[in-house]
Each structure stands twice: as C-alpha cells, then as structure tokens.
Amino acid sequence: MIVSILVIFVSGLCAGMASGILGVGGGIILVPVMVFILGLTQHMAQGISLLVIIPTALSGAYHLHKEKLIHYRTAFYLAVGAVIGTILSSNFVQMVPGKLLQETFGIFIIFTGLKMIFTKSKKGL
Amino acid sequence: MGEKFKLTISGLLAGIFSGLLGVGGGIIMIPIMVSYFNLSQHQAHATSLAVIVPTAITSSIIYGFHGQLDLPIAINLAAGSILGAAIGAKTMVKIPADQLKRIFGILLVLVGLRMVSL
Numbered sequence: 001m002i003v004s005i006l007v008i009f010v011s012g013l014c015a016g017m018a019s020g021i022l023g024v025g026g027g028i029i030l031v032p033v034m035v036f037i038l039g040l041t042q043h044m045a046q047g048i049s050l051l052v053i054i055p056t057a058l059s060g061a062y063h064l065h066k067e068k069l070i071h072y073r074t075a076f077y078l079a080v081g082a083v084i085g086t087i088l089s090s091n092f093v094q095m096v097p098g099k100l101l102q103e104t105f106g107i108f109i110i111f112t113g114l115k116m117i118f119t120k121s122k123k124g125l
Numbered sequence: 126m127g128e129k130f131k132l133t134i135s136g137l138l139a140g141i142f143s144g145l146l147g148v149g150g151g152i153i154m155i156p157i158m159v160s161y162f163n164l165s166q167h168q169a170h171a172t173s174l175a176v177i178v179p180t181a182i183t184s185s186i187i188y189g190f191h192g193q194l195d196l197p198i199a200i201n202l203a204a205g206s207i208l209g210a211a212i213g214a215k216t217m218v219k220i221p222a223d224q225l226k227r228i229f230g231i232l233l234v235l236v237g238l239r240m241v242s243l
Contacts, residue, residue, distance in 0.1 A: 005201060012202035016209020021216050022226055026206055027148030032236045034198075044195060046147025047188030051199040053149050053181040056206040061174040063211060069171035071164055077132035078139065078154060078172070082180040085140020086150075090187035093145050105146055106240030112152060113233030116226045 016056050026056050042102040144184045149177040
C-alpha cells in the first residue's frame, strides 16, 4: 500500500518536472505510467490524466505568469475553441474501444518522440 | 480570416486532441503559436498552460460523468505533479534542454511502440 502510494507520487513528480522542463504536458508521461505501472485501463488513465493536468498546469501557469510569459489575449481565443473541442471529443472517446484508443495513443507518442528527437528547439525569450 | 477566428479554430483542434487522448494539447498549440502567431517558444509554452486549465477542467468533468476517473489516484499523482511542475517551470526558463529532449524522445518512441504492439 505504502509502496504503491510512493510509486504513484513519484510518477506524478516526474511527470510534473518533465512538463515544466520539456514543454510537453504531464499527460504524455502520466498515461503510459498509469497503463503499464498502475495497470489501469486506457480510458481511466486518460480521465485521471486530465484531472491531474488541472493543478499541474495551474501551478506551472502561476510560475510563468510571474515571469510575464503568458500571452492572455491569445490564451483566451485558444481556450474558447479548446473547450468546445474537448466537449466533442471527450464524449466521443467513450465509444472508442480501449485497445484502439491505446494504439492511437501509442501512435501519437511515437510521433511526439520522433519530433523531439529531430527538432531543435527555437531559442529566445 | 481574422486572427481571433484562426486562434479559436486552432484551439478547437487542440481541444479535440486533448479530450481524445487525455493530454493537455500543448503539443498542438505551442507549434501553432510559435509558427503563426509570433510568440516565442517560452511564451507559447506559458500561454498553452493557461489554455489547458479550463480545457482540462471541462474534459475531466465529462470523463468523470462517464465513470472514467479515480479520485484517490488522481490526488496522489497531482501531489507529486504540482511539486514537479514547480521545479520544472523554474528550470525551464534557465536551460535549453535540447539534449534532454532527445533522450526523452527516444523513450517516448519505445513506449509508443509497446502500446501499438499490444
């Protein structure tokens, strides 16, 4: 029990750090960790991931707000679209079989990984 | 097309992606902001986090409504995640992290292959 609490906590810690340092969300790490290490279904892992992303993003946004890096006007219009988009897809995804969803997620992270390997990050604040 | 409309459509794509895969959607938004809206990489990253908050709240409610949430696991993961994000965000402003990205990219490809082959 204590071990599993520790495993879960450390998974979260790593995901949060990677999120801040690499500019990728915690979800891309959290979902595979939950599926492979915690043994959850793909749907459950994605649901939990989204919930965990809320405080993580809030915390990250708070620090970057202090660095004056958030462009709020841009964020507003993106958020309007994003909320509409996720209402559509979060409902749709419940009808997708778990295996197909896991494969889709796998393809997504393969592309993300390749992109990270071959793209040089743009410099400059 | 106005800039507001283009941003909203970009957000729509990111939102669909986010709900479908249970991720934030920054991976879609950040390159769009850098390439088409003249934000720096760091500004785009920061801005995407601000977008992710309301988006993830919305998707979580919907996933929860469909019974795909486990609150104790989420709270425990989040506790680690908040601490990690605070450390990470501070570090992000200071380091370029190119090398780290490459290593992490390889790891992702391997995990992805494992998920596809199941």
